[in-house]
Amino acid sequence: MSTKRSVYKKNSHNNKLVVYLIQRDIFDDLQLIDPIEGIVTIDKNKLKYSKIFARIRCTFRYGEQQLDDVLSGVTFYKEFFIQTKQIYPMDMNEDNDKYSDVQVYASETPQCTIGKRNAVNLVIRRLTLAIPKPDDNVYTKEIIRPFHFHLGQLHITAILPKDVYYHGESIPLKLLIDNESSNIVRRLNIQIRIKAVTGFGGRDVQMEIPIILCHARQQQEIIKAEEADDLIIEEFKRPAAKQHQTTKELEKMDSY
Template sequence: MSPKNVIFKKMAKDKSVGVYMAKRDFVDRVDSVDPVGKLSSYSLCQLKQPAFVQLSCTFRYGRDDMDVMGIAFRREIYMAIRQVYPPMQDREQSTHTKMQGKLLRKLGDNAFPFFFEFPDNLPCSVGLQPGPKDSGKQCVVEFEVKAFSAESQEAKVRKRSTVHLMIRKLQYAPENSGTAPSGKTTREFVMSDKPLHLEASLDKEIYYHGEPINVCVDVTNSSNKNVKNIIVSVDQVATVVLYSNDSYVRAVALEESGDAVAAGASLKKVYTLTPLLICNRERRGIAVDGKLKHEDTNLASSSIVKEGVLKEVLGILVSYRVMVKLIIGGSVGVELPLTLMHPKPDLGTNIFISRCGHECMCLLHFSEAFKASLHSPKVTNP
């Protein structure tokens, strides 16, 4: 069976409510975000009170068990709740995706479709990697779908009647690349008649994760000083804008070439660096893309912010730069900004994409009869 024919599922312990999702990654296109479409079904003989679904975005900057003077180390950035049962509208009048329509036919009268829409000012799923001896999540922006049964939205929720399922909000590289970055600087010295000139450039602006970055370095040393070493690095700058505006700068790829340029000499060379998470796995504070259970992740993608959106609510902003430094007692350097992201996938090959391009996420009641009847697509536990 094709690996694309997969539905993710999560069930409550009492089997009163479950979550079925054809997609757990939702794309932020800067000017719009994929809507979260759902289909709900409940066992009415077990469900004797209303049922709700909640979409939330949380910024966590400490473990759940950390509590100082009654203050939790987390902040709710966004929360939306929909009542699914009893239904708020006629099921036949709502708009269905192709997947929802198929599941509606299988589930019968107890299925109720509805949608969530992401606001365009929410952050993407990203976190700061903990150290090897740290436990739990230290600093992360995460999204969660929660389905539960309770007397009201504010009432205490029974854990046995609750489902939690993590989703991710991602950004892909824009199709149009800008001008290839370049920079130059000139340093004059007191005891030298002529200066030292450094010029550096990249071959393009946007790089994909795992792609080598070629840095062209051109040094013309007309001074009487000797360049002892050339250091080239790809730096990740992660700025926590929600509560402290602290910036963490980490070199995620580094080459200390050992190249020397004597007084009156010149050097032109291309250095190749490949920033990878596998080379930074044990380092605390490295920003990584949101992670789902049993899945690996990568270095965090560059953040693209919509114009006019307040950066203070975007959690963690990530950017990258190439630094070229000449060591001459002190240092002479050039900074080149770049964009590091995933390429946009070919959504036309995904069978769960509707004609309007929206992924479908489904909430379904679980039963053995339905499980036996659901031969295609394949069902897998997240």
């Protein structure tokens, strides 16, 4: 088993700054955020009187990156700064914060324009890890199906012990069917659809219960006829086109 661990490294263009990050995925469990742990190496002789600042910059993109090149002057992302902090020399008057370095640059003041030669930018991701709390409440879903040509309604209630399930975990389902209509439920299919979006998207699980309704099949009584007078032949009307075609066929048979 390998015990090696990856370390992310990036240099500035003039090689005066070198940034090392332990990880680029930062988890947020809605209560605490993992600190950004890393090391910054500098060349004191080349930096002279400059100070080292670390800045956290967040970028929110709501379009394809290729659109920025096609539509000149129109960008499909927003950027905002979360915090800027002086990391060298240490500012004793500034309170410590849970954020560390993401963008490291050399400048005399934090408000100075940042040049590419004296700055290092490392992209990190903030991932939300929300562990659901145990809930004693059951999860229910009710379906009411009315009918246009029949009286009454069909009530189906699905009951789950909880609303969050992990991969590979069995899902016990309890169904309550209250059929107040004249139809009969002959088959019941249950499907569980899982839609997972990787990356920065969310996840949702939806359940569908399709039903197939059929009319009740009436039991026909078979009566044996003793005489010819006991048989009743009921005449029924055919559609006009079909009746006309049948009449022609009978006339041809009589002609033969």
